[in-house]
Amino acid sequence: MHRILLIDDDAQLGPPLASYFQRFDMALECALKPSEGLARLKLGGLDAAILDVMLPEMDGFALCRAIRKESDIPIIMLTARGEVMDRVVGLELGADDYVPKPFEPRELVARLQTVLRRRVAPAAAAPSNTPSTALVFDGLSLDPVTRSVLRQGQALELTSTEFDLLHLLxxxxxxxxxxxxILNQLRGVDAEFYTRAVDIVVSRLRKKLEPLDCIKTLRNAGYTLALAKAAP
Known part of the structure; x- marks a missing residue:
């Protein structure tokens, strides 16, 4: 069963949502304050977090930033409907997805299922004698089995969305x-997941991949990985 943490100061939201999540094999834990949520995250054992933007102590953006300093756990932001900038800022800070309020619980479950599917590494299912599927380039290697990335020999911490985009390229x-x-490959056709989100994730990736300059933009065309494969 997946364990999900909701950080939202609405005490009336958690109990009915937790009951609904149980239908989908998800256990929802609730924290009313960011400090409570951060303390729970440090204990481990969680598979994803849901953050409201409007919170006491600190807003959801500051909370997302704090979590990203310590963890690459999938994060879904709850934003005010129509507030596009909330979505943009959340994605820039490392959130994997967003759901506008008010929301249908089924939509939130669907978004969670998507980020959780990305998160699951098939290592346990792969036979020990399976040949390596790592993608190795000059200065960069990706292992889709362990979902790990090395940049010039240094391990990188990527969100699930960042890894999926890099692996696609x-x-x-x-x-x-x-x-x-990219939108169709990463999440299927979804009108709410707008093209600006792709640019944001690419920007985050580029910063993490520095000093490598490997994701190129072709004006009015798209993105490509411009790295030579490493010699065998």
């Missing part, structure tokens, strides 16, 4: 992926 280096290609 690395699986076909040199191919130009349009924003629509």
């Amino acid at each position: 690395a699986a076909q280096p040199g191919r130009v992926f349009t924003r629509d290609d």
Whole structure:
């Protein structure tokens, strides 16, 4: 059963949502304050976090930033409906997805299921004699089994969305992926997941991959991974 942490100061939201989540094999824990949520996250054993933007002590953006300093746990932000900037800022800070308020519980479950599917590494299912599926380039390597990335020998901490985007580009280096290609590959056709989100995730990736300059933008076309494969 997946364990999800909700950090929201609305005490009336958690209990009915927890009951609904049980139908989908999810256990929801609730924290009314960011400090409570951060303390619970440090204990471990959680699979994803849901953060409201409007919180006491600190807002959801500051909370997301604090969590990202310590963890790459999938994060979904709850934003005010129509507040596009809330969504943009949340994604820039490392959130994996957002759900506008008021929301349908089924939509929130669907978004959680998506980020959790990305998170699951199939290492346990892979036979020990399976050949390596790592993608190795000059200065960069990705292992889709362990979902790990090395940049010039240094391990990187990527969110699930960042890893999936990098893996998509690395699986076909040199191919130009349009924003629509990326949206459809990472989450399927979803009108709410707008093309600006792709640019935000690419920007985050570029910062983490520095000093490598490997994700190229082709104006009016899309993005491509411009790295040579390492010699065997």
